[in-house]
Amino acid sequence: MIKIKKLHKSYPVGKDFLHVLKGIDLHIKEGEFVSIMGSSGSGKSTLLNIVGLLDIHDEGSYYLNGQKIESLDEKKAAILRNKFLGFVFQSFNLISYKTALENVALPLYYKGIGRKERQEIALNYLDKVGLKDWAKHLPNELSGGQKQRVAIARALVANPKVVLADEPTGALDSTTTDSVMELLKDINDEGMTVFVITHEQEVADQTDRIVTLKDGVIISDEITEKGKKTKHYV
Amino acid sequence: MKFIFDRDTWQEIYGSIRKNKLRTGITIIGVMWGIFLLVVLLGAARGMENNFNKMFGDFATNSVFIWGQSTSKPFKGFQEGKRIRLKISDANYVRSEIKGIEFVVPRNQSQGFVVNKFKSLTTGVYGDFPLLDKVQKKNLVYGRFINENDIKEKKKVCVINDDIYKQLFDKGEYPIGTYIKINDINYLIIGHYKNKRMGGGPQGGIHIPFTTFQQVYNQGENIGWIMVTAKPNVNIVQVEADAKLLLNNLHKVHPKDGRAFGSFNLGDRIKKITGFLTGMQFLTWFVGIATLIAGVFAIGNILLITVKERTKEIGIRRALGAKPGEIRRQIVLESVFLTMIAGALGIIFGGFVLMIIDTMWGHGEGAALVNPTVNIPVILIAFITLIVLGTLIGLIPAQIAVSVRPIEALRDE
Numbered sequence: 001m002i003k004i005k006k007l008h009k010s011y012p013v014g015k016d017f018l019h020v021l022k023g024i025d026l027h028i029k030e031g032e033f034v035s036i037m038g039s040s041g042s043g044k045s046t047l048l049n050i051v052g053l054l055d056i057h058d059e060g061s062y063y064l065n066g067q068k069i070e071s072l073d074e075k076k077a078a079i080l081r082n083k084f085l086g087f088v089f090q091s092f093n094l095i096s097y098k099t100a101l102e103n104v105a106l107p108l109y110y111k112g113i114g115r116k117e118r119q120e121i122a123l124n125y126l127d128k129v130g131l132k133d134w135a136k137h138l139p140n141e142l143s144g145g146q147k148q149r150v151a152i153a154r155a156l157v158a159n160p161k162v163v164l165a166d167e168p169t170g171a172l173d174s175t176t177t178d179s180v181m182e183l184l185k186d187i188n189d190e191g192m193t194v195f196v197i198t199h200e201q202e203v204a205d206q207t208d209r210i211v212t213l214k215d216g217v218i219i220s221d222e223i224t225e226k227g228k229k230t231k232h233y234v
Numbered sequence: 235m236k237f238i239f240d241r242d243t244w245q246e247i248y249g250s251i252r253k254n255k256l257r258t259g260i261t262i263i264g265v266m267w268g269i270f271l272l273v274v275l276l277g278a279a280r281g282m283e284n285n286f287n288k289m290f291g292d293f294a295t296n297s298v299f300i301w302g303q304s305t306s307k308p309f310k311g312f313q314e315g316k317r318i319r320l321k322i323s324d325a326n327y328v329r330s331e332i333k334g335i336e337f338v339v340p341r342n343q344s345q346g347f348v349v350n351k352f353k354s355l356t357t358g359v360y361g362d363f364p365l366l367d368k369v370q371k372k373n374l375v376y377g378r379f380i381n382e383n384d385i386k387e388k389k390k391v392c393v394i395n396d397d398i399y400k401q402l403f404d405k406g407e408y409p410i411g412t413y414i415k416i417n418d419i420n421y422l423i424i425g426h427y428k429n430k431r432m433g434g435g436p437q438g439g440i441h442i443p444f445t446t447f448q449q450v451y452n453q454g455e456n457i458g459w460i461m462v463t464a465k466p467n468v469n470i471v472q473v474e475a476d477a478k479l480l481l482n483n484l485h486k487v488h489p490k491d492g493r494a495f496g497s498f499n500l501g502d503r504i505k506k507i508t509g510f511l512t513g514m515q516f517l518t519w520f521v522g523i524a525t526l527i528a529g530v531f532a533i534g535n536i537l538l539i540t541v542k543e544r545t546k547e548i549g550i551r552r553a554l555g556a557k558p559g560e561i562r563r564q565i566v567l568e569s570v571f572l573t574m575i576a577g578a579l580g581i582i583f584g585g586f587v588l589m590i591i592d593t594m595w596g597h598g599e600g601a602a603l604v605n606p607t608v609n610i611p612v613i614l615i616a617f618i619t620l621i622v623l624g625t626l627i628g629l630i631p632a633q634i635a636v637s638v639r640p641i642e643a644l645r646d647e
């Protein structure tokens with residue numbers, strides 16, 4: 001699903017360049033539940049941005065769903081994001097003046113799906129994350145856990161190939177963290193590829209595979225206890 | 235263009251406008267004020283013009299009045315200070331010799347003591363030809379104006395204006411066929427006209443046939459003044475100069491003597507006033523359009539701020555798959571929508587104020603602004619200009635909105 005070879009990325013800092021990713025090789029198959037761990041500055045967010053087509057890599061190659069990603073303009077990137085990727089952010093990033101339902105339906109709007117159908121699908125996904133009764137509520141009327149679940153519903157609604165979660169539990173307490181992780185696990189069980197960035201060991205432990213980054217290189221890539229039981233690694 | 239009719243597009247616009255109600259409202263007022271000013275000022279200028287046209291509507295405006303005075307230079311053996319009086323023959327010469335002339339109307343005037351039964355007054359009495367009715371249309375209420383027959387037979391008849399009628403007759407009395415005494419001579423009233431006191435030259439009162447005047451006041455061939463009317467599009471200033479030069483020649487006056495003949499150039503005066511009106515209209519357009527542009531810039535400015543504030547939201551939308559074109563389109567449409575709403579409100583409001591102006595100052599004798607209106611094409615042009623400006627100005631924030639990379643937009647707090 002995601003195939004990365006010798007990926008390099010550097011940012012200009014003044015006259016110098018800050019080399020953030022120094023040759024990453026990573027292969028994530030369809031249906032995997034992978035977490036990227038690393039301290040801040042290890043390059044994990046940059047990796048996610050590149051995978052999420054929000055940023056462009058300098059060197060190396062990146063295949064998403066078998067398609068080579070290169071020289072994308074914003075329009076193509078937007079279409080690919082809409083088609084293949086679902087985002088879950090640490091700060092939820094819900095649009096404040098839209099109801100939960102409208103937020104969930106937004107990717108479908110950009111996909112060009114009609115209004116009625118859009119709302120129907122969105123309501124289905126809200127139901128799936130257990131927030132059907134909250135459909136008409138604005139984000140500021142929801143708790144943190146609920147907001148994140150709305151965000152997850154939004155990430156899923158366009159039926160993407162990969163869900164990218166950037167510190168999805170970073171702003172949540174431990175109970176809601178568990179419920180959100182539970183939700184991600186359920187999604188994964190249904191066959192969705194889930195790609196989580198975290199710096200919390202407990203969160204990473206609930207995934208199937210932990211890739212650890214340090215200073216822009218992968219220092220370890222191991223299957224968790226839980227992961228050993230799944231079909232991918234048997 | 236399908237997106238314009240898409241309910242979702244408008245819902246998005248409504249959503250973002252609703253978020254900034256106060257600011258949107260204030261911005262709209264800017265543009266509204268611009269187009270409001272344009273409409274009201276244009277309407278008022280039109281009202282002034284209409285009023286002006288109404289005042290001079292019955293008057294041949296391209297005309298000049300010429301009368302004799304005294305010379306200021308000795309010439310051909312004559313001392314300076316020679317009295318000059320115009321003759322009937324002068325009028326004929328002017329008519330036949332000067333190019334571009336439509337009418338030459340000789341007139342005479344004298345003071346008269348007028349009596350009707352127990353009422354009396356002193357007023358100007360004029361000796362006139364029927365031609366006067368052509369250059370200063372008399373709106374007759376009753377009867378007729380002087381005709382050729384009156385001239386030929388030197389009839390003792392007169393035409394009076396409304397002022398005289400009001401002073402000599404009781405209200406509702408029928409004046410035609412009654413006699414009034416002017417300087418102890420009886421005249422039969424044949425016409426009663428109503429005119430606003432407008433235009434150049436001594437004003438109305440009582441008109442008697444020119445020939446009758448000649449006889450009664452013992453004028454011979456002398457005339458008081460001539461009214462020279464040029465054809466439309468003929469330069470009346472030139473006509474005045476030509477006529478004066480001709481008259482100088484006829485009366486043996488030094489060609490450079492500017493005092494021998496007095497004149498009042500109505501055409502020139504009116505041209506100055508119409509020039510002023512045109513200038514005012516230009517000023518109106520200038521002020522209106524400038525205010526409009528300022529208003530549109532205010533909309534652009536506000537959208538710029540809104541876009542900055544919404545950077546993160548735009549980032550989210552783009553992460554969810556919004557194409558740059560869609561973002562741009564939405565912001566431009568928002569700009570156009572706001573300018574259109576503002577424009578429509580301004581036009582409605584302006585029209586409303588013009589209606590009020592019309593009811594307050596647009597009617598009756600002393601109306602200052604007659605029928606203050608603005609043409610529909612003018613409104614359409616202003617409106618289209620507004621939409622074009624709105625689109626253009628909307629492109630700036632739209633471009634800024636998409637120039638931020640989504641990853642940076644998402645990081646924005």
